[in-house]
Amino acid sequence: xxxxxxxxxxxxxxxxxxxxxxxxxxxxxxxxxxxxxxxxxxxxxxxxxxxxxxxxxxxxxxxxxxxxxxxxxxxxxxxxxxxxxxxxxxxxxxxxxxxxxxxxxxxxxxxxxxxxxxxxxxxxxxxxxxxxxxxxxxxxxxxxxxxxxxxxxxxxxxxxxxxxxxxxxxxxxxxxxxxxxxxxxxxxxxxxxxxxxxxxxxxxxxxxxxxxxxxxxxxxxxxxxxxxxxxxxxxxxxxxxxxxxxxxxxxxxxxxxxxxxxxxxxxxxxxxxxxxxxxxxxxxx
Numbered sequence: 001x002x003x004x005x006x007x008x009x010x011x012x013x014x015x016x017x018x019x020x021x022x023x024x025x026x027x028x029x030x031x032x033x034x035x036x037x038x039x040x041x042x043x044x045x046x047x048x049x050x051x052x053x054x055x056x057x058x059x060x061x062x063x064x065x066x067x068x069x070x071x072x073x074x075x076x077x078x079x080x081x082x083x084x085x086x087x088x089x090x091x092x093x094x095x096x097x098x099x100x101x102x103x104x105x106x107x108x109x110x111x112x113x114x115x116x117x118x119x120x121x122x123x124x125x126x127x128x129x130x131x132x133x134x135x136x137x138x139x140x141x142x143x144x145x146x147x148x149x150x151x152x153x154x155x156x157x158x159x160x161x162x163x164x165x166x167x168x169x170x171x172x173x174x175x176x177x178x179x180x181x182x183x184x185x186x187x188x189x190x191x192x193x194x195x196x197x198x199x200x201x202x203x204x205x206x207x208x209x210x211x212x213x214x215x216x217x218x219x220x221x222x223x224x225x226x227x228x229x230x231x232x233x234x235x236x237x238x239x240x241x242x243x244x245x246x247x248x249x250x251x252x253x254x255x256x257x258x259x260x261x262x263x264x265x266x267x268x269x270x271x272x273x274x275x276x277x278x279x280x281x282x283x284x285x
Contacts, residue, residue, distance in 0.1 A: 004035075095133050136260075148263040149266050156257060158233065159256075163227040171249055174249045174251060184209060185212050186220075187214065187215065196258060204254055227245075
């Protein structure tokens with residue numbers, strides 16, 4: 001249904017006069033009359049009947065006028081509302097964070113101080129690539145076909161975090177088999193990093209004696225700092241070690257590392273901040 005014809009009808013219904021309506025909307029009277037005939041034919045009902053020099057509404061016309069009193073202002077507001085949504089979309093960066101979540105969140109906090117109006121929309125879903133930026137690792141077998149504009153792979157070393165007062169703290173590096181009898185503080189196997197760390201232990205020929213499992217890197221750090229055990233510590237993902245009671249040792253055997261993969265996707269509608277944040281993210285590593 002043509003919105004223009006409905007606006008013509010509403011003007012006639014308001015003025016109850018075809019000639020004055022034609023003058024108000026700057027259209028010829030024959031053209032306006034023809035438009036109303038087409039509208040009535042489309043609806044299959046009469047909307048007006050003549051009365052003197054003017055017109056009055058039929059019961060169908062009364063109903064349509066009442067409905068348009070609500071609908072037409074909504075139609076008129078649509079461009080403004082679309083622009084408001086457009087502004088939000090332009091400011092929104094959609095992130096799919098499948099790895100290095102602590103690092104990414106910390107980077108977001110820094111970026112927000114520079115660009116306070118930017119909006120971040122998060123998800124963790126390895127079945128979709130519908131995002132502006134995907135952060136993943138080579139330990140995830142995503143089933144989606146990714147369409148990216150830019151892709152950067154950063155090699156991340158994984159260290160062994162040991163208490164400063166332990167006998168290991170004076171070493172320059174350590175073989176993982178040396179700590180096979182130690183208590184490990186690990187992330188839960190529900191987290192990918194926990195699965196990767198268990199794999200490293202398996203390669204070294206042992207299953208870790210897990211003293212405590214946590215979903216929080218901060219909790220892992222605090223427990224090690226109290227001297228309760230050892231743990232793995234990813235180079236970038238968890239940020240710099242701030243606990244002075246912990247020493248990070250390079251692991252000489254097996255090679256403990258993974259790839260962090262950063263992708264800028266070709267997604268519509270595009271955020272005006274997406275590429276800038278992608279570049280900012282890489283500079284933080």
